Amino acid sequence: MKIIVIGAGAWGTALAVSAARNPAGHHVVLWARDGAQAQAMDRARENARYLPGIPLPRELAVRGGDVASLLEAAPQADLLIVATPVAGLRPTLELLRDTRVPIGWLCKGFEPAQDPAAPRPFGLLPHEIQAQIAPGLQAGSLSGPSFAQEVARGQPTALVAASRYAPVRHAMVEAFHGPTLRVYGNEDLIGVEVGGAVKNVLAIATGLADGLNLGLNARAALITRGLAEIARLGAALGAHAETFMGLSGLGDLVLTATGDLSRNRRVGLLLAEGKSLQDAVQSLGHVAEGVYSARTVLQRARHLGVDMPITECVVGLLDGELKPVEAVAALMGRDPKGELL
Secondary structure (H helix, E strand, C coil): CEEEEECCCHHHHHHHHHHHHCCCCCEEEEEECCHHHHHHHHHHCEECCCEEEEECCCCEEEEECCHHHHHHHHHHCCEEEECCCHHHHHHHHHHCCCCCCCEEECCCCCCCCCCCCCCCCCCCCHHHHHHHHCCCCCEEEEECCCCHHHHHCCCCEEEEEECCCHHHHHHHHHHHCCCCEEEEEECCHHHHHHHHHHHHHHHHHHHHHHHCCCCHHHHHHHHHHHHHHHHHHHHHHCCCHHHHHCHHHHHHHHHHHHCCCCHHHHHHHHHHCCCCHHHHHHHHCCCCHHHHHHHHHHHHHHHHCCCCHHHHHHHHHHCCCCCHHHHHHHHHCCCCCCCCC
16 A cells, blocks of 8 residues: 555654554655654654654655645555644645545544634534535544554554545555554544543543542542543534444543553643643643643533533643642532433
């Protein structure tokens, strides 16, 4: 296969490395927006900024900077992978709107609301962005419990390729399924995207609880009730309930909420230490998506009338309206209710 990965952050680089090592012998191009960064990566055969210590295989070509060359190469590919943050998905899809090549995106989250005073005062999921600006594309999401470093090192990982279109699912499976990376197909694009969007917010809450030494009981309760919040929002948006017991639901939530490589969990730990949000984010050196998506998740939930108390407390904490101990007290002080979702 001919595969172009657009975006040379940690996750885009890791998947490009994995695909280039695939025994199927794919031809893989990693395209960076910054031409100077692409040249530096190509010379050093390493993404020193986002994935230091991981050598780029010789089979992986690194290009970048020239959008015209990307648009010229795109129609010749068998699969395009957009590895930008959610904020970069809209302009990237606008560039690719006329292509007939299957497209998959890696981003997780809701786009920020364009205008809080507008009739639609909430942000969109990636598939909603695509439907709005490039409805003719056959596209989907590659998601699931995965840290970029482990994928790039060839450690065992399982992902889910979600799309309404069978050719898109098949293309992503063929591109990335291999000896160390299993890829499962799923038609429920909405459910996969909701799981990927909300788990980052819940990981902040779990990191906070661990940082406050609330114990393993509290961690288990947060993960379980957090999964209920994901499922409620997903159901309101039209997702399938069983998706949330899979890789992009329970799997991604457990990894992000408990894994030491999780930037979102780290934010919660630092806030529990008394660090300001600004200091916590700056100390990471990379984006923690939950910090930026928490408010957009809550906006969408409120618009749909979905109760998400853990998410509300995380937003209150990030906005400085709640202190860590107050957030815990707010959750524990809620009235009793049945366990049903």
